[in-house]
Amino acid sequence: MSATLAFSASVKAQENEPLQEVSIALGSQVLNVTYPWLMMPVALGYWRDEGYDVNVVGVQGSLQGLQMMASGGVDLVQFNSSVLIQANVENGISARGVMGNGVIDWGLGVKEDGPIQSIDDLKGKRIGIVSLATGGVPMLRALLRQNGIDPDRDVNIVAVGAGTQALQALRSGQVQGLMFWQSALTSFENAGTELRILRDPEWREMPDFTLGTLQSTIDEDPEMIEAIVRGANKATLFAMTNPECVRRIHWEHFPSTKPTGADTETLEQWDLNLLNAQLDTMRSAYELHGGELLGYVDPDAFVGIQEFLYDSEMIGDTIDTDELVIHREGFFEATNDFDHEEIIESAKNCDVMGSSQS
Template sequence: MKNRGTRSIFVGACIAMASVLGLSACGAGDQGDDTAVTFAVGSPNLEITTAPYVAVPEQMGFWKDEGLDVDVQGTEGATASVQMLAGGRADIINGGTSSFFQEAARNPDIQVISLTGPNVWRVYVPEDSPIQSIEELKGKTVGAQSLSSASYLFGVAALESGGVDTETEVDWLPVGTGNQAAEALNSGHVEAYASYDGPAGVVGNLTTDGLRALPSELDNYNGLLGIATLKETIEQRPDVVEKFLIGLIKGAIFSATNPEAAIDLQFKQFPEQRPQGSWDEVLSQMMPVAEKRFVDGGVQTDGLPLGTLSAEDVQSSIQLMNEYDVITEEVSAEDVLAFDLNNAAWSQVDPAAVAEMAEEYNVE
């Protein structure tokens, strides 16, 4: 394994901050009200890609139907979300699993309760770029949401696995998301952008020629994005966690069935995000993003319930992260995974009924 001293120290410092904060005896939402849940999402602007697990459950009342009051808070990335969880300021978090597993190596209370299937993390270049492979990024500048985000960490893994030394052969530049990232690409300040399906689609719509993903070793791995909480939350508030996951599952089914409806609900939740123009013009921008993130992202593997992966599959992904120093500690998937409540939530959901609800939704 290569010695990635600078990056390891940076990531370790970020995670160590969470440890300094200390674990709270009670979750953020457990303040005498067992209906309150604080959900930290590793996306500062809660853009369109978060619709299945933010806007749709909230606007359709999926969490409210379960008796929950969910407070969604966007963060600068998975590391920031983990800090909130470890510090008792969030009950459940979303983000790239690199930060989850890194913290779990130090804190055995971290539990991963739901995971995506196919890889969503990629390195993108402008559509008309001459760059066709990861190796051709040598000597280039690569942008990422921030240098503490999972987008950066998985970007490192993608480049390292493609034969690029990410400390000596590329420059990294934090460029945020949305318009800021698009401007960095349009102006040539960065020649590539490390992100994940969805946010990259939004950025691509804002660039001159769109974006194209470069093939990488990460495409062969699953479970690189997910949901986590604390062991004590599972033990003390299992019904709350299960009900939260019911809302999440319904949101995923609804969004995959009717992406247009999910887009409409996103802009009802966040009207300031709606692009200018007619609804048809909005859809022409948003539908490619939605179809990629809502439909393709909802595919599961091995016939398991959405959100559940085999321990062997996850361990393989952990080994990839270890190999390229995305995480610097050894972690056992068996110790971190806790899918029982996700599977219990699935048993409470009628997928056909949710799909019918989505099909009957009328965009106003």
């Protein structure tokens, strides 16, 4: 049975069974091809097969997502590691990482042909960031402090939104730098703006994007958390196997996210560039967290980033990093308990096209 037929049969078998609704907040309002572990389970029915109707909600930043989760507005949140740590250390919120998705790939992009050659040259300048509620703000402030710049006095950090709006702010001189994650910086370069990327090279050795939830949610519904991560792991493996297939499925299932402004071949390459940039950080996270189980979250991986935040005065105390991660015996093994070869073969053949309309 082909993957398409298997998908259809699975859906039909569950048509009369009520699906449990689950909501996930993502700290970005641009739900494009760069989030395959969250978007592909919807398109390919991985979560529906597990019995869940999942809604991915784009919000202004990781901090807003955390606030929504803390107030009961969403069940899980995709947030930056800095926000996960701050939630526990500074806010007393028992948030737990349940899936590792990336390393810190934020960077400060400036015009390649412009006068800014180093962080020092940004003194007195304006720096744009997607939102003042994003987890990238602590990273930017720390980067500035490391280079002798007071982020409160020596620069002006402003929210510029995402996509074309942010790029236009740089092109017009409203800001002299853009602090964004790598796939966003790649999108700016796709649009024809050559950038010099300034960042701390040690960031790539620290965890960042993490899927998390509250300890209370884990206690109340551990099966749901396990199923959500398992579906996301399937999608991760699918994406790593065949990025171009992911691009095709994403465009079919979420047509409003398809880029515009160029011919189809160029648009296809642009989105593939974005996805490959994201896959690079996903693979780095996989290796950072042990390189054995998809989505595994290693508490020890957070030691360096917590020390970084503490030394940069972003947090006033530290905790045992074991407290940042889900503790449920066999959890990560269970979230990897699926037929990996079947997913790989399905991705290689890209024989699931049309299933999103089933």
